[in-house]
Amino acid sequence: MRRDTAAIRSLSLRLSLHPLRRALAAWFRRAARDLPWRRTRDPYAILVSEIMLQQTQVATVIPFYARWLARFPDFATLAAAEESDVLAVWQGLGYYSRARNLHRAAKTVVNSHDCAMPRDPALIRALPGIGRYTAGAVASFAFDLPEPIVDANVARVLARLLDLHTPIDSTAGQSALWAAATVLVPEKGARICNGALMELGALVCTPRTPRCDKCPIRSHCAAFANGTAASLPRKKPRPKQAELAEHCAWTISRGRVLLEQQTGARWRGLWKLPALPTAPHTTPLLTLEYPFTHHRVTLSVFAQPARSPLREHFAWHPLASLPGVPLTAPHRRAIENLRSRACQSAG
Numbered sequence: 001m002r003r004d005t006a007a008i009r010s011l012s013l014r015l016s017l018h019p020l021r022r023a024l025a026a027w028f029r030r031a032a033r034d035l036p037w038r039r040t041r042d043p044y045a046i047l048v049s050e051i052m053l054q055q056t057q058v059a060t061v062i063p064f065y066a067r068w069l070a071r072f073p074d075f076a077t078l079a080a081a082e083e084s085d086v087l088a089v090w091q092g093l094g095y096y097s098r099a100r101n102l103h104r105a106a107k108t109v110v111n112s113h114d115c116a117m118p119r120d121p122a123l124i125r126a127l128p129g130i131g132r133y134t135a136g137a138v139a140s141f142a143f144d145l146p147e148p149i150v151d152a153n154v155a156r157v158l159a160r161l162l163d164l165h166t167p168i169d170s171t172a173g174q175s176a177l178w179a180a181a182t183v184l185v186p187e188k189g190a191r192i193c194n195g196a197l198m199e200l201g202a203l204v205c206t207p208r209t210p211r212c213d214k215c216p217i218r219s220h221c222a223a224f225a226n227g228t229a230a231s232l233p234r235k236k237p238r239p240k241q242a243e244l245a246e247h248c249a250w251t252i253s254r255g256r257v258l259l260e261q262q263t264g265a266r267w268r269g270l271w272k273l274p275a276l277p278t279a280p281h282t283t284p285l286l287t288l289e290y291p292f293t294h295h296r297v298t299l300s301v302f303a304q305p306a307r308s309p310l311r312e313h314f315a316w317h318p319l320a321s322l323p324g325v326p327l328t329a330p331h332r333r334a335i336e337n338l339r340s341r342a343c344q345s346a347g
């Protein structure tokens with residue numbers, strides 16, 4: 001730990017910051033991918049891309065990003081939209097709380113900032129759902145302000161650059177990484193420097209086998225010099241995942257499926273298969289697993305007869321209209337699986 005702190009302190013002395021930044025910038029101009037959100041300085045579009053890229057791969061995000069901007073081109077349009085429309089356009093990306101926060105952020109920008117993203121990083125960070133990383137990304141990518149960023153890619157690059165052995169998901173590790181990112185980001189050209197660190201982590205300084213032979217900053221890298229790159233970054237041991245069981249009903253009538261709309265914080269506004277209080281004494285039609293925070297959930301779906309009257313928050317949905325219904329991701333997976341089985345047995 002003392003060694004890591006000393007490494008950060010000596011960063012500006014030990015590393016030649018100017019040559020390091022120059023090497024990053026030259027490589028970025030030469031090798032960076034041409035991604036749609038890199039062609040704009042519009043803070044709204046950059047914010048949308050950053051929120052979508054949380055927990056989702058670049059290739060998956062690209063079509064969703066284009067579709068979102070076509071439907072909600074600016075803060076005003078998004079702020080005026082119904083939440084059901086926002087969730088429907090987000091559908092397929094999962095983690096719907098991101099869409100809700102984006103919607104709330106748009107309303108705040110419209111109501112409190114005259115429809116324009118504030119330039120002050122503290123005000124950006126005060127918007128709903130925006131943390132330190134996203135605020136730094138918007139401030140540097142849209143306004144070229146010297147704000148540091150640390151995401152998973154940047155954390156890996158910095159941990160190796162410094163030969164940092166403290167777990168990067170610990171408080172001490174995070175504070176070391178943010179301190180290093182703050183030292184590294186230049187007064188002018190933060191957009192390029194931050195973009196280069198992220199891109200280097202995505203393309204060269206990759207998790208399992210860093211391509212040090214292709215790395216533009218190899219001569220600055222302490223892990224490369226010490227032969228420790230492949231063993232970094234370190235993370236805290238993961239707690240064992242708790243097991244949860246979820247039992248749901250598959251009730252079909254005249255080409256419609258019975259769904260239940262969620263009102264709790266977890267999936268508010270989304271539809272799912274109706275929950276059963278206990279597991280029936282029959283064989284489930286389908287069983288699948290999905291992760292949820294620190295849990296591994298086993299979802300079992302049982303055939304159930306239709307009952308009337310319908311309970312509150314329950315509704316019949318035509319099977320043909322399900323692509324336009326905001327469903328939770330695991331329940332969409334279950335429904336698609338059951339429908340394709342039904343088609344196969346009918347065919």
Ligand code: SF4
Nearest residue numbers: 205212215218221229
């Ligand atoms: S030299 Fe290797 S470990 Fe160091 S930053 Fe480059 S790719 Fe990563």
